[in-house]
Amino acid sequence: MKSAKENKIALDQKSALLKAEQWCAYQERSQHEMRSKLYEWELKIAEIEEIIAELIANNFLNEERFALSYASGKHHIKKWGKLKIKQGLKLKRVPDKIIQKALSSLDEEIYLKNLTQLFEKKASTITEKNAAKRSYKLLNYLLSKGYEKDLIFLLLKNNELD
Incomplete structure (x- = not known):
């Protein structure tokens, strides 16, 4: 059986952008998650930054929307408290101002x-x-x-x- 490494397909920038758009459309993503995924696809740093910029420009990536969604989901579904939600957002490398806004949005x-x-x-x-x-x-x-x-x-x- 082939390992995950052997199944990797080298993506060009255009196909990686399309795949990234689909991945972001499925669920809100942080820039950190998207960047990690693009590194997995073995793209060059310059290509990764261009794709990230394109995704932000086309509103596929939005840190604030991600943080609000994350906080709401973890609170309503997993019943997490603010401290655990804050830690989770920090691990996703969301800026502190956005974390505070997400936490204050909780009822x-x-x-x-x-x-x-x-x-x-x-x-x-x-x-x-x-x-x-x-x-x-x-x-x-x-x-x-x-x-x-x-x-x-x-x-x-x-x-x-x-």
Whole structure:
């Protein structure tokens, strides 16, 4: 069976642009993701930069639109908190200003509702009798989902688990 390396096809700039447009049309992409994909296709640096510029000019690539989509999707589908979303966007090399705009676009009411739902769901699965250990497990779980400590402590206090 052939490896992924052996199946690589050298693309010229025009066909790479078409393929990149299709890839971006399927789902929002960051410039970093697109650049990585173009490197995978073994294009020259100058060609990559030209393709990126063309994709931005034709509105196939838009960092702000990507960040808003990413934040919304991770929050609504995976129930991630702002800290984890921020970290994910940083890994995609999205600028800080755009990250802040994406995070501020999240509905605060839904954000708190998701946190409460995760808290209740996890609390119902923890069989620990010791209140301190129980709250520690809840704290760690919610921190791993990317929620802020102060919100978690407030939730623990309101549910008398601190």
